[in-house]
Amino acid sequence: QSVLTQPPSVSGAPGQRVTISCTGSSSNIGAGYDVHWYQQLPGTAPKLLIYENINRPSGVPDRFSGSKSGTSASLAITGLRADDEADYYCQSYDSGLSGSRVFGGGTKLTVL
């Protein structure tokens, strides 16, 4: 059971917009800690996609955007492409017993 909750899967057709939610609690996202997102393409290491809720590292297309409100955060992907098919993970900091850096369970994005 992950400290941060994500839907196991989402899907969308090429060109569409999808969102992935990440729900936490008062000891992590709700406490004001930032949310970060990683993309893991099949058979590869995770890659930083969004940091500090809304920021994109150099080289990440602006089709990817993040937001945060209250105890939740979201990753939005617009103009869906076949090569966006991957697992996406949110991550934050938790001040409770879970041991600081916590990940969501991951969401598998399928491009139909």
Add this chain to the structure above:
Amino acid sequence: EVQLVQSGAEVKKPGESLKISCEGSGYGFTGYWIGWVRQMPGKGLEWMGIIYPADSDTRYSPSFRGQVSISADKSISTAYLQWSSLKASDTAMYYCARLDSTFFYFDYWGQGTLVTVSS
């Protein structure tokens, strides 16, 4: 260019010991925390612990404290993850990753080391 290069895949028997490595290059190795992340087959990411190579200050996730040992040798820009007695349940991909300067997210990742524990 920042790079984290991990040691190769390992196949071990239950009860054996193991130490895997992660060599950093392209940045000041002692100035950033390095973390280890486990990914069991078909599962998600789990944070195991972090180390600050400058002074070997180490923090463990409660889930992994006592199960593994994290260390670093700053003279060769390398961090390590070690087991004294492997179990079949340790079978997983292990990633090292650099914590950014704000200390909160992982900005660069190694390619992963697959550890298989089987009798």
